[in-house]
Amino acid sequence: MTNEELLAISEKEQELQQQVRYRIMVCSSTGCLSSRSDEILAALEAEVKQRGLENEVLVKKVGCLGLCAAGPIVSIQPDGILYKEMTPEDVPAILDRLGGEPLEEKRIDTHQPFFTRQKKNALENAGVVDPERIEDYIATGGYAALIKVLTEFSPSEVIQEVQKSGLRGRGGAGYPTGLKWSTVAKAEGEQKFVVCNADEGDPGAFMDRSILESDPHRVLEGMIIAAYAVGANQGYVYVRAEYPLAVKRFRTAIRQAEKMGFLGQNICGTPFSFKVDVRLGAGAFVCGEETALLQSVEGNRGMPRLRPPYPAQSGLFGKPTLVNNVETYANIPAILRNGGEWFAQTGTEKSKGTKVFALTGKVKNTGLIEVPMGITLREIVYDIGGGVPDGRKFKAVQTGGPSGGCIPEELLDTPVDYESLKALGSMMGSGGMIVIDDRSDMIDVARYFMEFSMEESCGKCVPCRVGTVQLYNLLGKFQRREATEEDLKTLEELCDLVRSASLCGLGQAAPNPILSTLKYFREEYLAKIRKSTPVEEA
Amino acid sequence: MMTPGTAVKTFTMDGKPFSATEEETILDVARENGIDIPTLCHLEGILPTGQCRLCMVEIQGSGRLVPACATKPEEGMDIITDNPRLRNYRKMIVELLFSERNHICAVCVSNGHCELQSVAQRLGVNHVRFAYLHPRFMLDGSHPKYEVDHNRCILCGRCVRVCEEIEGAHTRDLRNRGIRTMVITDFDTPWGESPTCTGCGKCVHVCPTGALAEKGKSVAEMAKRRHFLPYLAMRRRGGK
Ligand SMILES: Cc1cc2nc3c(=O)[nH]c(=O)nc-3n(C[C@H](O)[C@H](O)[C@H](O)COP(=O)(O)O)c2cc1C
Ligand code: SF4
Ligand code: SF4
Ligand code: SF4
Numbered sequence: 006m007t008n009e010e011l012l013a014i015s016e017k018e019q020e021l022q023q024q025v026r027y028r029i030m031v032c033s034s035t036g037c038l039s040s041r042s043d044e045i046l047a048a049l050e051a052e053v054k055q056r057g058l059e060n061e062v063l064v065k066k067v068g069c070l071g072l073c074a075a076g077p078i079v080s081i082q083p084d085g086i087l088y089k090e091m092t093p094e095d096v097p098a099i100l101d102r103l104g105g106e107p108l109e110e111k112r113i114d115t116h117q118p119f120f121t122r123q124k125k126n127a128l129e130n131a132g133v134v135d136p137e138r139i140e141d142y143i144a145t146g147g148y149a150a151l152i153k154v155l156t157e158f159s160p161s162e163v164i165q166e167v168q169k170s171g172l173r174g175r176g177g178a179g180y181p182t183g184l185k186w187s188t189v190a191k192a193e194g195e196q197k198f199v200v201c202n203a204d205e206g207d208p209g210a211f212m213d214r215s216i217l218e219s220d221p222h223r224v225l226e227g228m229i230i231a232a233y234a235v236g237a238n239q240g241y242v243y244v245r246a247e248y249p250l251a252v253k254r255f256r257t258a259i260r261q262a263e264k265m266g267f268l269g270q271n272i273c274g275t276p277f278s279f280k281v282d283v284r285l286g287a288g289a290f291v292c293g294e295e296t297a298l299l300q301s302v303e304g305n306r307g308m309p310r311l312r313p314p315y316p317a318q319s320g321l322f323g324k325p326t327l328v329n330n331v332e333t334y335a336n337i338p339a340i341l342r343n344g345g346e347w348f349a350q351t352g353t354e355k356s357k358g359t360k361v362f363a364l365t366g367k368v369k370n371t372g373l374i375e376v377p378m379g380i381t382l383r384e385i386v387y388d389i390g391g392g393v394p395d396g397r398k399f400k401a402v403q404t405g406g407p408s409g410g411c412i413p414e415e416l417l418d419t420p421v422d423y424e425s426l427k428a429l430g431s432m433m434g435s436g437g438m439i440v441i442d443d444r445s446d447m448i449d450v451a452r453y454f455m456e457f458s459m460e461e462s463c464g465k466c467v468p469c470r471v472g473t474v475q476l477y478n479l480l481g482k483f484q485r486r487e488a489t490e491e492d493l494k495t496l497e498e499l500c501d502l503v504r505s506a507s508l509c510g511l512g513q514a515a516p517n518p519i520l521s522t523l524k525y526f527r528e529e530y531l532a533k534i535r536k537s538t539p540v541e542e543a
Numbered sequence: 544m545m546t547p548g549t550a551v552k553t554f555t556m557d558g559k560p561f562s563a564t565e566e567e568t569i570l571d572v573a574r575e576n577g578i579d580i581p582t583l584c585h586l587e588g589i590l591p592t593g594q595c596r597l598c599m600v601e602i603q604g605s606g607r608l609v610p611a612c613a614t615k616p617e618e619g620m621d622i623i624t625d626n627p628r629l630r631n632y633r634k635m636i637v638e639l640l641f642s643e644r645n646h647i648c649a650v651c652v653s654n655g656h657c658e659l660q661s662v663a664q665r666l667g668v669n670h671v672r673f674a675y676l677h678p679r680f681m682l683d684g685s686h687p688k689y690e691v692d693h694n695r696c697i698l699c700g701r702c703v704r705v706c707e708e709i710e711g712a713h714t715r716d717l718r719n720r721g722i723r724t725m726v727i728t729d730f731d732t733p734w735g736e737s738p739t740c741t742g743c744g745k746c747v748h749v750c751p752t753g754a755l756a757e758k759g760k761s762v763a764e765m766a767k768r769r770h771f772l773p774y775l776a777m778r779r780r781g782g783k
Contacts, residue, residue: 467594467697
């Protein structure tokens, strides 16, 4: 495939889409599908046919449109109308109104901050392209970056561009992506691997799933570029089996890319060859940890191992391996298309670009959002999220999933970037964001996350395996108002042990929900300490 | 005299200067020099995994903790093997182990020659500040010569590693997560019915506790013998 051939496909597809007067897009991600969006799609197709509108109206399934709480969502283009809470019964009405006055009672105001304050890159095509048609992706400029890279860039130039962009890993730790790529590129070995971490296991998180479901080719293109840059000839996508739709769409994407020559031998007529396979995970949170993930890909029990050696030197089957997150790869094509500097214009000094969050909990607009780094938590919760519903009061926002922490009202003006969130005792994590209102008890919140870590501990090391259970039990004592001053001391000591002595990130981060609630909501713990000590009782 | 080309690293441990070859870990150097760092999962002859976390030492300046059994000293490193923080952590780890499963020594075959017991004594663990969890596990006595009592297992993984790395059978592995994690035989078949177990007993003798034992041995007889291990490990590597 040459650039000219790519352009030809792109033009043909654009023509096809512009021939029609209207494009009706139906969200077909897991969220909307679960509220019957497939039936809406079928009803639309049938009704369009029945009315003989096939040449005027294109009905298209697309990925996530973001405002999941209002789903199923249907978008009408080029008019830019969004309809919420659609049912198959609404189909005739919206077709009647095409080109006329929209159906006000179902209409979503697209001028609200939820839409205007976002900035999309990884989600650029979500809700726009049909995730199961490669031509549609190509029509938006897809695979142009790959061809450009293969024909004009040396691997080290690709890495330089990624370094210039300042992109940091979106899987949680925020390690500089360009630096990781250059380490793998420099590692010695004939055989190298590129792995995409799609294990997403944080409660409440669905960013990676949505990206894979909405725009699988973008992730694939990012991986192929990465493979070229580091010199890998085999890639794996490690995705949990609980994500069947993402798996199906990614597999389709691989087949389509193979047919067009973006994967396989001598890609686009160059000496570069690369293959990608999907590996299903059984759904263990710890398998998101990169060394455990690699064990699992090899077919062993997914348990973390000591680092160093890091996967960049000795990863899959002992070979140099690049492990990046789904969202990290999804950012790559645009960086190579527009240049690293373009990417670096968005964000803060140390955290560049945009970040996808799954905004959930006690907030009006729950859904999937992508915002520029540096936006404040308050803007996310109040402007984009629309604030806390039902007249309740905001209490805290939990970021970073089980590895993160709770941030109180007075710190809401903190900008969202890796360092700031860490300084507050929380973390960016992979992008779960849960809003908590005044009805929640922070000890319950901490205990919920501790239960998760305790259940998901792989059992390898003592501080995590047993320590998390003891932490969970101690929190239970607080809940039952049976805790003493002594228990508070033990709780804090144990948090420190689990944090500093655990073998992998799961255990090291497990105490964060307790530590952050102890820091910002200590009075809730103190209030639950048994007032009369046994001595006084006697 | 140093052989040219051999990289020897110099560093300090507890304020005193030491040197180590490329191969040596912090634990190796400490043991050579009579510095006591407790361990439970480590065993000479099988690969270190750093999983019991008892041998954690502190790197001066960074406050970082690293497992001595699996960390090679770097040039100029300043290592602390003993301070109040480390002592407290080690005690807590042993207490966590005692809280996890049933360790009532008086009724255990390993009473008197158990590594968990002796580490506890050495570290001065005289009470456990955590609640006892004691999930109940079944005993597997299906093997004619040996038995496994999961209630005494500390999941150090020595049996799994020796079986895989030395005997080459990989009969043992783990199942479940969290504190329900347990050592299994093959795909969780009774030990006596294992098609892969050679009955060599290496796992029994490397087990630091009373979890793996020979049947019909009295407490006094059930001392573990594992002097064979470094020798076998060397032979497997092709040494003479
Ligand atoms: C317990 C645990 C779970 C993790 N889960 C994930 C995950 O689901 N997805 C992910 O991309 N990274 C996860 N990570 C981080 C990965 O280990 C790794 O840092 C990341 O995939 C690297 O990619 P990045 O640099 O693009 O972020 C997890 C880490 C830990 C310790
Ligand atoms: S910290 Fe937890 S999950 Fe990580 S190796 Fe230890 S037991 Fe396993
Ligand atoms: S295994 Fe060791 S510590 Fe446990 S009961 Fe037996 S002798 Fe005591
Ligand atoms: S059975 Fe023994 S050797 Fe095996 S993991 Fe348990 S305590 Fe360790």
